[in-house]
Amino acid sequence: MSTIKFIYFDAANTLIHKPELWKKINEVLTKYGHTVNAAELKKKHKFTSEKIKFPDNTSKDFYNIFNKELLSALGVNSNEEILNDIYNACTYLPWQKFDDVTFLKEIELPIGIISNFNSSLKEKINNIISVPFSEFIISEDVTVAKPDPGIFEFAINKIGLPPEEILFIGDSIFLDIEPAKKIGMKAYLIDRDNVYPTYQDRISSLEELKHLI
Incomplete structure (x- = not known):
């Protein structure tokens, strides 16, 4: 389990x-x-x-x-x-959600975002994705950015759970996966384009989350 x-x-x-x-x-x-x-x-x-x-x-x-x-x-x-x-x-191309983001509606766990972005991200996400996120940890707001472990520590403290009970999904080994793992979170690389086919903790679609939770 x-x-x-x-x-x-x-x-x-x-x-x-x-x-x-x-x-x-x-x-x-x-x-x-x-x-x-x-x-x-x-x-x-x-x-x-x-x-x-x-x-x-x-x-x-x-x-x-x-x-x-x-x-x-x-x-x-x-x-x-x-x-x-x-x-x-x-530069001014529109943001869109990936097709597999619709799977998030099936996740019964609370979800949040940790992102190196400016404060406009929350509005962007809420306009594009019709799934409620309970936490937005945005680098411009918390004045620390990935791969600094401080942003992950802030995210952990915000929800009050031990890191081993938190899963993090990101597309960068250097910015996302390695620093999240270093502070004890479980982390998987989302690699839709098969750039890192031999990386162990890797998924190619968000639908694969059902096997991790």
């Missing part, structure tokens, strides 16, 4: 995403004569996300740094023009 009494989730690219992102990046790359496989683009974007930490409030300067690193990983030389085009094409 499972001892899990509460589930925390990361938000961006765990519960919500920008599904048009890959198409828009590829359109810009094609414009400049580059052909990139969609799966490879997703993988390199993931690896770049592990390398460069997103701030609570992103800026054009940040995205130019991020996209320059991404293009380098893809073997594409960047310049101001291509970076500006990627920024303009991708």
Whole structure:
């Protein structure tokens, strides 16, 4: 019998995403004569996300740094023009929920969110996902961000449960899974695109939560 009494989730690219992102990046790359496989683009974007930490409030300067690193990983030389085009094409794309997020309605445990994001996240989530979250632990609000264990400790103290009774689901090994495990939480990587096929504590769909709780 499972001892899990509460589930925390990361938000961006765990519960919500920008599904048009890959198409828009590829359109810009094609414009400049580059052909990139969609799966490879997703993988390199993931690896770049592990390398460069997103701030609570992103800026054009940040995205130019991020996209320059991404293009380098893809073997594409960047310049101001291509970076500006990627920024303009991708920055204001709408967030949407992943299809498997509907499974959360079947979970009978209380759920919450731990996210590196700004204070607008709660409204975004409530507008996109019709499932009640009892806790929102947002880095801008608590002034500490993943992978700092302090944000996980704050989340644990907020609900008053021992860490071993809390499950955390996130899409980043470095930002989510490793720090959550270090303070005693149970943690699983959500890896829908099979980027880390050999990682042990991994699920490919939120529907697999039924086997963990």
